[in-house]
Amino acid sequence: MERLKVQEGFDVHEYRHGLKLLKEDRETMRLANRDxxxxxxxxxxxxxxxxxxxxxxxxxxxxxxxxxVRTDEQLLLLTH
Ligand SMILES: [Zn+2]
Incomplete structure (x- = not known):
């Protein structure tokens, strides 16, 4: 199972093949885990x-x- 990397900030583009974009606005993105x-x-x-x-x-x-999860510039909230 591939773990999302956040050490140097989270880059959604590294995972776009497996994350479906549900909603996006200027400062937030909601994604579903498809992979x-x-x-x-x-x-x-x-x-x-x-x-x-x-x-x-x-x-x-x-x-x-x-x-x-906190990076320098982002907050990530993951639901299980
Ligand atoms: Zn968790």
Whole structure:
């Protein structure tokens, strides 16, 4: 299982073959995992990924367990 690399920031273009873009705006992207990629935080396969460059976020509770990953410029939220 390939784990998303985040050490030098997350580059969605490295994974576009297996991540389906669901929604995108200026600072956020929502993607679905279509290729069994593993979560950089816990190593398990995730379902959906939010990539954000916004400074603050407010969420309704995501369904089920989720992981947060921080890079220098992005916040990643991965749902399982
Ligand atoms: Zn995880």
């Amino acid at each position: 069994g990629f593993a979560c950089p935080a816990c190593g398990r396969e995730f379902e959906k990924l939010l990539v954000s460059e916004k400074r603050t976020h407010t969420f309704n509770s995501p369904p089920g367990p989720f992981c947060l």
